[in-house]
Amino acid sequence: MSERIIQGSSMNYVSVADTAKKWNMSERAVRNYCAQNKIPGAFITGKTWNVPKDAVKPSRANAGFSAPKTLLDILKTEQTAKISGGIYHKVQIELTYNSNHIEGSRLTHEQTRYIFETNTIGFAGESMNVDDIVETANHFKCIDMIISRARYALSERFIKELHLTLKGGASYARRDWFAAGDYKRMPNEAGGRDTTPPEEVSAAIGALLAEYNAVKEKTLTDIIGFHARFESIHPFQDGNGPVGRLIMFKECLRNGIVPFIISDEMKLFYYRGLHEWNSEKSYLTDTCLAAQDAFKKYLDYFRIGY
Numbered sequence: 048m049s050e051r052i053i054q055g056s057s058m059n060y061v062s063v064a065d066t067a068k069k070w071n072m073s074e075r076a077v078r079n080y081c082a083q084n085k086i087p088g089a090f091i092t093g094k095t096w097n098v099p100k101d102a103v104k105p106s107r108a109n110a111g112f113s114a115p116k117t118l119l120d121i122l123k124t125e126q127t128a129k130i131s132g133g134i135y136h137k138v139q140i141e142l143t144y145n146s147n148h149i150e151g152s153r154l155t156h157e158q159t160r161y162i163f164e165t166n167t168i169g170f171a172g173e174s175m176n177v178d179d180i181v182e183t184a185n186h187f188k189c190i191d192m193i194i195s196r197a198r199y200a201l202s203e204r205f206i207k208e209l210h211l212t213l214k215g216g217a218s219y220a221r222r223d224w225f226a227a228g229d230y231k232r233m234p235n236e237a238g239g240r241d242t243t244p245p246e247e248v249s250a251a252i253g254a255l256l257a258e259y260n261a262v263k264e265k266t267l268t269d270i271i272g273f274h275a276r277f278e279s280i281h282p283f284q285d286g287n288g289p290v291g292r293l294i295m296f297k298e299c300l301r302n303g304i305v306p307f308i309i310s311d312e313m314k315l316f317y318y319r320g321l322h323e324w325n326s327e328k329s330y331l332t333d334t335c336l337a338a339q340d341a342f343k344k345y346l347d348y349f350r351i352g353y
Contacts, residue, residue: 075121087102140156143183214283238322275324
């Protein structure tokens with residue numbers, strides 16, 4: 048196949064695909080080189096990188112750079128480089144939309160995507176709940192937090208910071224009783240079930256974290272089990288579900304396990320699994336495994352190994 052030449056002002060440029068063939072490497076690796084400014088003269092037009100025809104393949108030994116190998120590495124690279132249209136972009140939109148919809152958000156998938164991609168609202172003629180918009184923007188920040196700190200052990204401080212980031216700025220968060228970033232002050236229920244009393248929450252979370260962090264090589268079952276117990280404690284006045292699902296995603300990344308997104312369509316199966324966890328663990332486990340299979344399709348599309 049003949050080389051595709053892109054005419055520039057002072058030199059010729061070729062596509063990422065042709066550069067990858069010439070250098071005997073993946074197109075993703077070439078794009079990562081471009082995003083990391085490892086190829087002098089490369090520039091982006093829309094979503095397409097243009098590579099100088101005479102560019103020299105960067106030396107990994109000299110540059111100290113290697114193409115990301117794990118999903119977490121790829122997410123961090125795309126997050127830092129602000130790459131659009133990749134797996135990081137996909138996770139931001141799908142995890143935010145589905146997690147918020149489970150909690151009752153009325154924003155559509157398209158509206159969620161638009162807010163992430165443009166950082167604007169711009170929906171003329173529609174009435175929208177301000178808190179839905181605030182929590183959507185906040186959830187994007189939370190995903191950045193779990194990616195940036197994925198390799199750190201889970202801590203009480205981090206969990207509270209996630210909650211503060213998620214709920215900060217919402218109208219109800221300004222009320223004295225809400226306590227954004229801190230544990231609940233009033234008893235609450237989860238799906239009609241009793242949860243841990245406010246005065247016992249700190250000790251319950253401390254014990255849960257101590258037991259969980261003592262496990263050196265965590266499995267998917269360990270992560271799901273942590274989530275089920277976290278939700279039964281229900282430590283915050285509101286927002287326990289989104290925080291808990293963010294924690295699951297983070298811990299999968301940390302332990303080299305394919306993460307997953309509980310979709311809005313899985314909501315009833317997910318709730319049943321949480322409700323029945325102590326007596327029958329297969330309901331929640333099977334729901335999470337189905338969600339994991341769906342996420343593997345994303346990885347297959349973006350050609351990311353697992």
